[in-house]
Amino acid sequence: MNEPDSSPQIGQLVKILQGRDTDQFAIVLKVLDERFVFIADGDKRKFDRPKKKNINHLEFFDYVSPEVQNSISETGRVTNGKLRFAVSKFVNEQITDFEKGEQLDG
Template sequence: MIDSESSPRIGQFVLITQGREAGQYAIVIKVLDERFVLIADGDKRKFHSPKKKNIHHLEFFDSVSPEVQNSILETGRVTNGKLRYALTKFVNEQVTDLKKGEQLDGERRCN
């Protein structure tokens, strides 16, 4: 059984590491059990047709989208536009942070 701290949460951002969609980002929209979750991105995987994924095939980030989480908990659903917006915002922040890290590594190597 997974610890409650490391268990997937609704609205949590994930990177798909295995399968046809490997390398793409998505959001957890439902936790089925301790092994499987449903994910969607609002674009290729809409809310009404999510992908069932084994949690071992996903990389979980500490970030959770409060907009998506609140919407699902309050109404039981979320719009695809809200999923796309949250993912775009998250990915842009992640890519920016990674580029900053790479620049720092490059500067350290030069010195």
Template sequence: MSDSDSSPRIGQFVSITQGRDAGQYAIIIRILDERFVLIADGDKRKYDKPKKKNINHLELFEDVSPEVQSSISESGRVTNGKLRFAVTKFVNEQITDLEKGELIDGERRCN
């Protein structure tokens, strides 16, 4: 387990691995304790109604959205539009990287 897996951060991108929303991406908007976080994507999960998730049911990415992080630290909240924009941008960059043949789980993907 890497440091990012053991310590979630506000604004960090996650992929949901368990539950109804499995396969979707979201952003951590609050850390409840060492085991649970609140996540939102601005679309299905709005900031006002986030999903409580066990961090063991999430894949944490190294990437953190500086816009979301600064907005939450400055005003205590973030707009759903900003969450949607950040998640969409992150997903598009991830897909682009995969198409270019970036490393996946330590193996090079061949197109």
């Protein structure tokens, strides 16, 4: 994500690398400028109180939640349930892929 031409996208999944929420997953709700984004996970950090984060403190994944992206582009907001669903879906897929990889090695 350090390349200047790749910028964060609305609905993109991130892992928080620094701060009190370290190692938590969240979704980009809004891109403020080239350095900051608003993120939320729908659980501890709700849509109506997003966290402003420096993009250098986030690990960006190639996964963009279509449900969240569509909801924000159509209505300007997204439900906390949809955020929770998108985060848990991504985490479950990642963990499942990791476990499959482990089983192949073992």
